[in-house]
Amino acid sequence: MAPRLSLANPLVTADQLETTPSGRDGVDPALEQQLRCTGCDLIQAAGILLGLPQVAMATAQVLVQRFYYVSSFTKFALRDTIMGALFLACKIEESPRKVKDIINVFDYVIKKKQDLPIIPLESFSPLFYDMKNGLTVAELQILKRLAFNVQVQLPYALLVNYLQCLGLTQHPRIPQMSWNYLNDGLRTNIYVSYQPPIIACAALFLAARQCQVKLPDQPPWWTVFDSDLRDLVNIAGHILSLYHTQPPPDIPLTLPELEEYQSEILKAHPPGAI
Template identity: 40%
Template sequence: MIYTAIDTFYLTDEQLTNSPSRKNGIDEATETSLRIYGCDLIQEAGILLKLPQAVMATGQVLFHHFYCKKSFARFNVKKVAASCVWLASKLEENPRKARQVIIVFHRMECRRENLPIEFLDPTLKKYADLKTELSRTERHILKEMGFICHVEHPHKFISNYLATLGTPPELRQEAWNLANDRSSIGTWWKEFTYNIVRSIQE
C-alpha cells in the first residue's frame, strides 16, 4: 500500500473501469496483458540484478499505481518497468546503478526479440538516450506519487490476521500466494477477503 500526503492510492471501481488506457482506446484484455508483461519484466530484471523480492514487489506496486494514473498509449511499458526497478531498488535500500539497470533491460529485450546480444557501450549515443529516458520516466513516476513513495506490503499483516481468525493453513498459504502474485494486484484483495469470509461462515 502506498501512503501519500493527499492519499491518491485508493481508486473507485469506476476509476479502475475507466482507466486512462481505456480512455485511449485500449481494451481491458490488452491492458491486463500489458500489466502482466510489465510485472514479468520487473521480476526478471530483479532476479538478474540479484535484488531481494521486496524490491521487485515494490517495483510492481509502483508500476500498477503509475498506470492507474497514466495511459499505456502514452508511456512505454519497458521504459516504465525499468524506471520502477531503478526507483524501487533505491526505496528498498538496495540501490543499483543506472548503468546496471540499462544493460540488464537491454539484454532482456535482445533475448525476448531473438536479437544478437551486443555490448552496450556507455560512450554511445544510444546508451546516453536510454539513461536520459530512465531518469525522465522516474521523474514522471515520482510526480504521480507526489514524491512520497513509501510502499507497505500486505505480507506481514496477512499472517497475523489469519492467525487471529484461526483460519486453516491452506487458506493462509493461498492468501500468501495471492500477495506474492503482484500481476493480479487489482483482484487479489477481493479474492482474499472473499475466502476469509467463506472460511469463517463454514
C-alpha cells in the same frame, strides 16, 4: 483537529478502473492488461538478476500499476516506466542499484523475452543513452504524477501472521502457495483496489481451497481479519485469471512500437468489419 497519519495504500476509484487514461487514448482493454502484466513480469525478472529483495520488486510493480491509472501507455513508454519504477523502488526499500546495472539487466531480460540475440549493451551506444534518459525521466514522472505518494504497504508480513494464527505455518503447501499468489497478484489490479490485509486473506483463502484444507467457520476466519468473503472471491478470481492467458512475446515496450502494434491490429480488424 490535526490530520491523522495513515499508512493505508492509495486505491483507485471504480471510475478509474472502468475508464483508464490508456483506454481514453484508444488502447484496447485486453492490450492494456497485457502491457501491465508484461511490465510486472520484466520487473520481477530484472529484480531477481539484480539480487533485489522481493519487497523492492513488489513495490516497483505496485508503482507501475498506480502510474498507469493516472497516465497513458500512449504517452509514457512501458520500458522506461518499469526501469524508472524499479530504480525508485530500490531507493525506497534501501536496496540501491546503479543506473548502469539496471539498464543492462533490463536490456537482457527484454531481449530474452523477445527471443532476440543476447548482445551486451555498449555503455556509449545510442540505445544505452536512450534507455538512461528514459529511466531518469520516468522516475521523475512517477514522482510527479503520483504526487510523491510512493508509499507502498505490502501484505507479506500480514500473511505470515495470519498463517501463524491459523496454525498453518508448518503445512507442506499452503505457506508457499499463498506467498506465490501474492507475487502473482502483482500482475493484476488487486494491489490498487484492495488494502493489504484483504489481499493477504485472499491469497490464504485461495491456497486453502486449492489444498482442500477447511479453515474455521464459527465464526468465519476471514471476519477475524476484517475481510469480506465477496472481496476474497473477487481477488481469487483475478489471480486465477492470470493462468488462462499469457501476454505474447511481441508486446510493445516503446512508444513507436505501441503505435505500430495498434496500427497492425487496426489493419487486421478494421472498425465495422464482420
